C-alpha cells in the first residue's frame with residue numbers, strides 16, 4: 001500500500017536535537033529555504049543534556065513535504081533526533097513583548113486591565129509607554145495583541161514557538177543509535 | 180608522538196591507503212604542499228590545469244576504483260573552482276575528500292586576500308564540511324572525513340584548514356592507526372561508522388517483497404546507481420536471473436548488469452528504450468534498486484509505472500517516497516538486501532511477459548555503412564575495437580546518451596558519467612582520474628565539441644603524466660542536445676547553439692604534444708581510432724558528424740515514459 005499523505009497545508013513544528021557546533025543552525029535552516037519554504041519561527045536553546053541544543057522550527061507545509069524535510073534533517077551529521085509535531089498532539093508556547101504608547105492615565109489603566117485578563121505582566125512602565133510580557137499559546141498571545149490594536153502599539157517581539165509532545169513521551173526516544 | 184600538523188594530514192592519508200591525490204597549490208595551502216614535497220615518494224600528486232579538472236579527476240578515480248578520492252586546492256578561487264566538481268560528486272554519490280586551506284585565524288572574516296567561506300558554500304553539496312581551527316582537531320577530522328565519505332550512501336566531504344593550523348611550527352600528537360583498525364580502536368570512529376552505515380535489511384520486509392514477487396505476473400527490475408556504488412552487481416545478477424524479468428538500467432546504473440545480458444532491456448527514461456519504457460508502463464511490480472526516480476527516469480511522476488506495485492530498495496531513508504510513492508521499501512545496502520533476498524527466493528518464470536517486452540528490442544545490427552560518419556558507426560567501431568575492460572568516461576549531451584545506449588558495460592565503475600548534475604566538462608578529468616587508478620586499463624573519453632571546449636586544458640595533464648587517454652570528440656558543430664530540443668520543441672530557433680568556431684581539435688591535440696586524428700567517414704574513423712589506440716600516450720580523434728543527428732528515442736520531460744516524441 002502506498003502511504004497516504006495529508007495534502008493540506010498545516011502548521012507543523014519540527015523539533016530537532018543537535019550537537020552544539022558551528023554552522024548547525026544554518027545547515028538545518030537551509031533545508032527549508034531550498035524548498036522555498038518560509039520559516040514561521042525558529043527557536044534554538046539549551047536542553048537538560050550538555051552540548052545538546054534543541055531547535056524548534058515552525059512552518060506551514062503539507063505532510064509529505066514536512067516528512068521529507070525531517071528525513072533530510074536526520075541525515076545531517078550534527079542532528080541527533082528529529083520529531084514532527086502537529087498542533088493536536090503537542091503543546092506550544094511562546095513569549096511576546098508588546099510595547100504600547102499610553103496617552104493618559106485612563107488609557108494606561110485600561111491596558112493594565114486587559115493585560116491582567118490575559119495574565120500578562122507589565123515589565124516596564126514610563127510616562128508615555130508601557131511594555132507587556134505575555135507567555136502563552138501563540139493563539140492566546142495573538143488574541144491579546146488583537147485586543148491591544150485599539151491602542152497605539154509601538155513594537156512587538158515574539159520569541160518563536162517552543163513545542164513538546166503531550167504525555168510522557170520525549171524526543172529522546174527518537175535519538176538515533178549513537179553507540 | 181609529536182609531528183608537524185601538515186605531516187599529520189599526510190599521515191592520515193597514508194593510513195587510509197591513499198597514494199594518489201589531485202590538486203593545485205596556492206598561497207594558503209603552501210605549507211601542506213611543502214610537506215607533500217617530503218612525502219613525494221609515497222604520495223603521488225597529480226597537478227591538473229584547473230581545480231575543476233582536479234575535482235573531476237578525484238571523483239573519476241573514486242568512481243572507477245571504489246576507493247575514496249582526494250583533492251587539494253588553495254583558498255578563494257581555488258576553492259570555488261572545486262564547487263562544480265563537488266556538486267557533481269554529491270549528486271552521483273561519489274566518495275571524495277576535498278581539502279582546502281583558508282586564511283589565518285586573525286584574518287578570518289575580514290575579507291582577506293583570497294578568503295572565501297568555502298565550508299558555507301559547500302554545505303549544500305557535501306555530506307559534511309569541517310572548518311579546522313585547532314591543530315588538535317586535524318587527526319580526528321581527517322579520520323572522520325574518510326568514514327563519512329565512504330559509509331552508507333557515499334559522497335563528498337570538505338575540510339578547510341586555517342593556514343595557521345598548518346604552520347610548520349604547529350606540532351600535534353599523532354599515533355598511527357591503520358584505517359581497518361580504526362573502528363576497533365577509536366570509539367568515535369566506531370560510533371560514526373555505525374550511525375552512517377546502512378541498517379541490516381529487515382527480514383519482514385524481505386518476506387513482504389518475496390510475497391509481492393510471488394503474486395506478480397509482470398515484474399520489472401531497475402538497476403540504479405546504488406548497484407554500481409555498492410558494487411552489488413553479482414548479487415543483482417543472481418536476483419535478476421531468479422526474478423526472470425526484464426531489467427533496465429538508469430544512467431547511473433550502467434555497469435550494474437551486463438548490457439548484453441539476455442534480460443537487459445537497456446536504459447529507461449527520457450532516452451530509454453521502447454522495451455524498458457514499455458515494461459515500466461505495463462509491469463505489475465517494479466523493483467528499483469539504488470535509484471531515486473529522478474525526473475529523467477520518472478519523466479511524469481503521476482503516470483510512472485501506473486499499473487504496478489512499486490518496491491524501492493535504497494540505502495538512504497530520505498529517498499523513500501521522495502519522488503515516487505512506494506508500496507514497499509527496504510532501506511539497506513544493495514548488496515546486503517539482494518543477498519538476503521536471493522537466499523530465500525525461488526526461481527521464477529515469466530516467459531510470456533519477457534517475450535512480449537523483448538520483442539520491442541531493436542535487432543542488433545551493424546550501422547548502415549557509407550556516407551558521412553554517423554554516431555551509430557562510431558559506436559559500432561568503438562564496441563568492436565575497445566578492449567572488454569575499457570573504462571568509458573563521457574561528458575554531457577547527445578554523445579553521452581549515444582554512448583550509454585549502445586555500449587554494453589560489464590562491471591561497476593566501467594562507466595563514468597555525470598548523471599545527476601549533468602556537468603559538461605566532467606569527462607576528461609574523470610578519465611584522468613580513472614587512468615591514474617588503473618594505469619594498465621584502456622580509458623576512453625567520449626565527449627562533444629561543446630563539452631571538450633570547456634575542459635580541454637586537461638590535455639596538458641594527459642600529456643605530462645603520459646596517460647594514454649584517448650578522447651573521441653563527437654564533433655557535430657553544435658550543442659547537440661540543446662539543439663535537439665530546439666529542433667523538436669522550440670520551432671527550430673537555434674538560439675546560440677551553433678559552434679561554428681575553432682579550435683581545430685587535431686591541431687589542439689598536437690599543440691598539447693598529443694596525437695590528433697580527424698575522421699569524416701566510417702572508414703576514416705576506424706583507421707583513426709585504431710591508430711589512436713595503438714600509438715603511445717594520449718590522443719584525440721575528431722569525429723566529424725552532421726549537426727542534425729538526434730538521440731532516439733526521446734520522451735519530453737513531463738510526459739509519460741511511453742509518449743515518445745521521437746521513435
Ligand SMILES: Cc1ncc(C[n+]2csc(CCOP(=O)(O)OP(=O)(O)O)c2C)c(N)n1
Nearest residue numbers: 576577578601603627628629630658659660
Ligand atoms: C556546465 C554546463 N553548462 C550547460 C549545460 C547544458 N547542456 C547540456 S547538454 C549541452 C550540449 C553539449 O554539447 P556538446 O558537448 O557538443 O555535446 P552534444 O550534445 O553535441 O553531443 C548543454 C549546453 C550543461 N549540462 N552543463
Ligand SMILES: [Mg+2]
Nearest residue numbers: 627628657659
Ligand atoms: Mg556537439
